[in-house]
Amino acid sequence: MSAARGRSRGDGREPSRKPLLRAAIDCFARLGYQGTTIDRIARDAGVTKGAVYYHFRDKEQLLFEAVKDHVGEFERQVLAEVTPELDAMGALRRVVDVCFFHATVSNHRRFIITLMVEALDTNPALSVEFRNILRRMRVFLADVLRRGQQRGVLRGDVSAEAAAAVVAGGIMGAEIQHYQDPEQVDLRAILDTLVEQMAAWLAPRGGARKAAGGGTGPW
Template identity: 60%
Template sequence: MGARSRPASPASVSTPADGKTAAKAADGRPSSTARKDLMAIAIDCFARYGYQGTSIDRIASAAGVTKGAIYYHFRDKEELLFEAVKDRTAAYEERIVGSVGPVTDPIAALSEIARVSVHVATRNNLRRFILTLMVEALDTNPRLSDAFRGIMRRFRSYLAGIVRLGQEQGVFRTDVDAGRAAQLFAGGVIGAELQHYQDPERVDLTIAMQGVVDQLVAWLTPSADQWPHVAAAKRGVRQHRRESQ
């Protein structure tokens, strides 16, 4: 869909029969709030139907607004998609970093990343939205695919930093490439989420995600006989899990 000019003001946007408008809500919400509401509804549509299957008409219908209200905030569907990806990805990354905090215990940090990922994946459509579009964009939207490539590179870089810290502390083996370990963890997280979305009755995401952490940690850590402090670190992460439940 080509670019469209924006209306001069929210007042120029027609209001549907139910009295709702995305430009400014009837209860006086500011335009920025309405914009975020539209992005949230668009995310749900993109997650369910993909980029190609989601039209401005579909989003407008789901939001209960006119197409003009959407075009007031966004030039076209592609801009709406990119703004939604940028906004929700930033929120997810901030949630991860904020929940983990300053990393002092690498094993506990990996476990916390898994816990937050499960929480986000089972509470809203954010992760499903990202995964659906990530796959679809590979062959249909080079610009979006490039954006997702940057997202995954940041995630792997963050994970690799945690692994390197563990190596510096002597908790993780130093003969393992941190970047490779990050790739395995990221792949395990995405794989667990996809299986859960496909078969939620058979794939318990909490159990699957913790399995990803346990397998990675088992591969990264020397035996407790060689490194007594590793056993203490593992006891610490078990305590962290109990406190997080």
């Protein structure tokens, strides 16, 4: 059945979409896009193959909907956790906590990272979507760090954009290592260390740094 018919159902459509999206996210996370089939998603969701096609035109549309669903949930949770009254490092810790939850409990971070790598050479449209997701994350982190600089609690001689890229890269790098070797890589400990290292690096240094001969560049 066509996706258009699925859209015409109105109120009856949404309850059955969510289990399909959850099953799709788990399959894509574990098997990648190429290794995931509509049959596998339907089986894991406990529905018929026809039920999947009732809501989604094909596997690619299901993938894009799953990405949007996951990213929307992740970004909403970050915005709910990072409130304006938090200081910059407190906000950064909340972001890390949300990432840890999605990496270890919901399987959603693995879903994004798995597909992000796979899409580089195989799916240009999806690659653009992931590029925009990463850009939004870096912009958000840079805004958090810039507010800390404006309040005088973080060094003002460090590029907020560069620091945001370091944070984003540190989180994703730690997650990849954890997925590859969960017995040896303690994701919680690494993320906590990342926050501590960022706090030490970005702590205001005042005139002491210049007096010691330090430069004034972003690093």
